[in-house]
Amino acid sequence: MSCFLTNSSLGKKLVMSVTGCFLVLFILFHMSMNITLLFSPEAYNMVCEFLGANWYALVGTVILVAGIAIHFIYALMLTVDNYRARGKQRYAVTVKEKGVEWASKNMLLLGWIIIGGLALHLIHFWSKMQLVEIMGSHYFTPEIDGTATVINPANGALLVAYTFSKWYNVLIYILWLAALWFHLTHGVWSMFQSVGWANDTWYPRLKCIAKIVATLVLLGFAVVLILMYLNSGDIIAQMSHWVPEA
């Protein structure tokens, strides 16, 4: 059984589908976590604490990394295969066929954008939070507006507010989310198709569900970004001296 997941085209699709599904669930979880920030920065930090260098958070992180890596590596493998299958001689004229979504033909491009955004995102947050804890440190001293500031790695709210006080970060993240939106509009219904849970009656429904999920993700993350940008001053002031409860 192990082999059909690596050597059969349908097995590879199954892997894409399952890892994709896992990543969608992770994104939805991440989004709901972010939303707590809108209600209470303290609550958000509690979550950050909970997801620090604990064994369960670490296990989760490893699985997540594996999921992303497998999804991405398989995508690259499939693309190479598909490029070969297309043949050396390409069509001189190509068109977008009727009813075919742009996203469906550009999933790898969207994937690269998402990976790029992810790298930036890791630098912005993960490297300053969980990584710091993994390295065994309890404080982190970034330079905020030119002055070194001591921050607890669980003080996610401050980090978020600070990051999104910059308009360019908000803009980059929104572009990133837009790529994710396109990726999900195809990816979400596609994962049902790949495991065979689809038919002509359900295509419109699945595509609708995919758009709803994608839009929910987009709005869920974007609203936090925008509100952080608008309220960053208040939150930075409120959370600058936050320390975790013992």
Place this chain on the structure above:
Amino acid sequence: MAFKLDSKIPAGELAQKWSNHKAAIKVVSPANKRKLDIIVIGTGLGGASAAASLGELGYNVKIFCIQDSPRRAHSIAAQGGINAAKNYQNDNDSVYRLFYDTIKGGDYRAREANVYRLAEVSNLIIDQCVAQGVPFAREYGGLLANRSFGGAQVSRTFYARGQTGQQLLLGAYAALNKEIAAGSVKSYPRHEMLDIVIEDGEARGIIARNLVTGEIERHGAHAVVIASGGYGNVFFLSTNAMASNGSAAFQCYRKGAGFANPCFTQIHPTCIPVHGTQQSKLTLMSESLRNDGRIWVPKKKEDVEKLRKGTIKPSDIKEEDRDYYLERRYPAFGNLVPRDVASRAAKERCDAGFGVNETGLAVFLDFKTAIERLGKDVIKQRYGNLFDMYEEITDTNPYEQPMQIFPAVHYTMGGIWVDYNLMTTIPGLYAIGEANFSDHGANRLGASALMQGLADGYFVLPYTIGDYLSHKIQAPKVKTDTPAFDEAEKAVKEKIAKLFAIKGKQSVDDIHKRLGHIMWENVGMARTKESLERAIKEIQALRKEFWADVKVVGTADSFNVELEKALRLADFLELGELMARDALMREESCGGHFRSEHQTEEGEAKRDDENFVYAAVWEYKGMDNEPELTKEPLNFEFVHPAQRNYKD
């Protein structure tokens, strides 16, 4: 030297003949089957089903087709359905009734025993195809559905939407694939048989051209089966596929096989009329349309004039001003008369000046009454794909305006003469399906071509071929380095070289169109002594022109469609003459063969049962010599030929 024809029809009661015969003929043991090779030419219903069944039995089979895949054979284009005497509709159908309808539909010019066998195995075909996964139409109860077809008063036609031929062929092709996978059948797509090799008076193999590389190949076998279909393309414009041709059958004729009833050509009544001189193909609209469509022309000449000028639409003509001529002339069968009758009736109306388009060569097929009675949805469900196709081609919406139709060449009942075992006059050479002459007499009923192809391939040939091959069990593998093969290959190569050497001015199609014109005008729906004599002269002259002025571009050792077409046309130019000669000889009207001199006062075909109750079997005597006729008398022991009556 005339043929000594032995039809090998078994003695005994009609219903027992086939069982008795099967019991009497020899079989080949499994160990010996492995040593015997069979070549099958053509992958339509006949060829594919025969090759698959022979492969299953254990013979080594090689199958050849000119297309890129066996699945493309022209059987695939049959739309309407396949007949069987299942009596699932409880309308008192039976093997005898199917037999009777078929022999009557063929205007009493087919063998009783062959036709009865066809009706007898028809039921097995349906069972076989269902088991292969052919998605026949079904009723809500899950059982098989039927529709009616021309020439029958019962509903015995099984169908798969408008794609019955396709589905049956995919079934036979799947069976063939099963055997190809098992190694018992080897497939040679894009290969064309260019000659049959005869040694010691027996079929020993073929010379074939690989159509991709141009290579000339030799293939030996203990028996050769011709399943290459009909020769309707002699008319250039027909409902046949572009590459359908008579060449494989013609090579057999050239090498000494008798060719029977070449003039029996079926002109199908419901085709889309010709639109212009650049047309290369006629499109058939399924006969099933006649179930619900009504055929008419205006009663008044002034309406015809207005239609031609485009000042009125067909729907503007009042009910009482329409002449539903089939219902008028044939009250019992109405729009469901056999094809030859419907075609001639259309020609009669058009000749009388009632043709409804600019060319005067079209009649209406109207669904107005059916739409009113059943609703547009039902009609759409039944014929939607045909209606769409019609609109695509003609730019007219058949839900609103009646279709225009006109007869076109569709099927050739004539073909290589075979005995009851389907063997030709050359031992070891068999012909099945449309390529032979056996079952349809002078006219074929709708939904019977598929039946015959599969009957021959699945249920007849696999048994009867054993009778011959049982004598070959000691025979070694056929060697292909013998003088007979050398000679055949040399002749083929010379013929090809000769074609290239002509370097004339006319393309193959230019000449083919002219041949088609001669055939349609003189050897078409109505033939006379004068027209046939004219045709023979004109074809001879055209043939000379072909061999002096054809232009074949490209090379012999490459993929060269022009060369393929030239080789086929060379044979059509002889076959056309043979058809005209046969038609000239047959001084009667029967089925698809209508001699204007021989008609009743009402304009119906008038048979001459005194003088022409025989199959006319022709023997080749050289390109420019008259062929020799041998007659196989047809003995009607069980049915009595009567004037066909579709009136009451």
Place this chain on the structure above:
Amino acid sequence: MNFTLKIWRQKDAKSHGAFETYKVSDISPDTSFLEMMDILNNNLIHEGKEPVAFDHDCREGICGMCSLHINGHAHGPEQAVTTCQIYMRKFRDGQTIVIEPWRSAAFPVIKDLVVDRGAYDKILQAGGFVSVRTNSVPDGNAIPIPKKDADESMDAAACVGCGACAATCKNGSAMLFVAARVSSLAKLPQGRVEGARRAKAMVAKMDELGFGNCTNTGACQAECPKSISIAHIARLNREFLSAKFED
């Protein structure tokens, strides 16, 4: 009507090909696309040039022989028809029409616009059949089949094997073709018997022959001349995965 045609010409499988430009004039709008090609070819023959090789046969849209990638579309810009069913009235007078052969590694060019689609035969030989012998079968009505299932089977069985799906797919995947056969037989009790074996064997053969991987773009169903739905691909996926999980 007049047209400028840019047609791919290639001597044989080994040669390099290139586009050649031709002009055809005085074409009636009622002429079919392939009749227009016939006219071009007849002109070329009279000029002593080799005609353009292209596959075609029945010209009724059922044999699956015709191909051609016309202005970026398999079987031309019309929906749900094969190349042989397109009429010139659907083009603009004076239009330039680009005609290319199917492009897919599994469909090598034989000459000009003719490609080798033997790979599709090989996939069907791997399992696209029901293993019944001639004459050892029950009565046709022995097993009732719900009309809905028979209809669905027929929907899939309408596939003509033309190759447009793999030729259109940006991944060169033959999934729609394979799915059509697997699904058609899977919907019938007769085909159900060896359903698992069939799905595995045909998918393995498809992969082996160098077709690409399906990424669910749906381009195949958009260009399929028989409008076969990707729902059949879903069924193939289900058939295949359940077969694999039973191993």
